[in-house]
Amino acid sequence: MGRSPCCCRDADVKKGPWTEEEDKTLVEHIKKHGGKVGSWRGLPKSAGLNRCGKSCRLRWTNYLRPDIKRGNFTDEEERLIITLHAGLGNKWSTIATHLEGRTDNEIKNYWNTHIRKKLLRMGVDPVTHQQLPPDQSHRHLNATSIAHLPEALLWATAAASLSSLDTGVLMQAQLLQQLIPAIGSNYGTSGLIANLAAANAMQNSSGSMVPNLLLEDQMNCLQPGYLCNTSNFAEQHVVQEQLTNDTSPGTSSFAAAEQADELCNTAASFASHHVAPVGDSAGDWSPAQEFAGLLEPMMELPDLRSLESDSFWKEILEDSYRL
DNA sequence: AAGTTGAGCAACCGCAACACT
């Protein structure tokens, strides 16, 4: 004897959008049973609904459950989704357990309609979280447009690179993060250059890849970004911990964290001595050339080679205009 | 104003995993 046919195949069972009346019936029935559902299969009959049990479960878990959070996803949530997806793939239900009040279906939809497209526009493969080949990017850098680059886009790139979760890649995320504040800072291009220099200093120090909160008086130009914010970084670190299960004292992750303050202070003091005044212009000085020159040493990091292809940056910049 | 297109999202479907006997 085979499996009994699913009630969903019953021609008499209603399909499609739920009415308010049906919602009310389902909610009241579940409430009446103390929020417990013994058998979804038997629920429609006992509740008096002409629906498949599967449909009832879906409606309840994705829409009617009282603990569901409504409204747009916050930047924080988006970052977390990207980071978790980099490590877990399309495990929507697992990802959903890390976002309170969000359902797997909602996250999946948000990924497919927002994040996935955003990553593709940035030249990042949403499946592998790796940089797509340069020939798939074909836009041109405009140095003056840098000021419009949104943090979210850069963060997405950085988070996307976290999939392998090795120190080099994580460091890249940090470096990118250091670039972000400069782009939006009041120092204009000079600030950007200073921050690129600071980022280079960080890279060359071969120390920790984990920045901490930066001292404000030293770091007006390197404002704390996502990973520089302790609470956000803590969250990031938890994710990493869950994915690597290897952050106990004595491990590389732990050792790296210990060096965080030192590294950030190095970058901070470096930057504070290299910030030119606003509006500073010097003869044939070319922001684009400076930009390229400062990026050059960073390209030695394996995955930062994506920066070498300015088409990648160009694409981000153009996309940032569109958003 | 009417038609077309695309984004967003709720819901469906099939399958796999788990539970039970």
Place this chain on the structure above:
DNA sequence: CAGTGTTGCGGTTGCTCAACT
């Protein structure tokens, strides 16, 4: 251990609505 029933997950579809032509 095998067979059967149930639940949950992930991919996909199709509806709605707003923007655009």
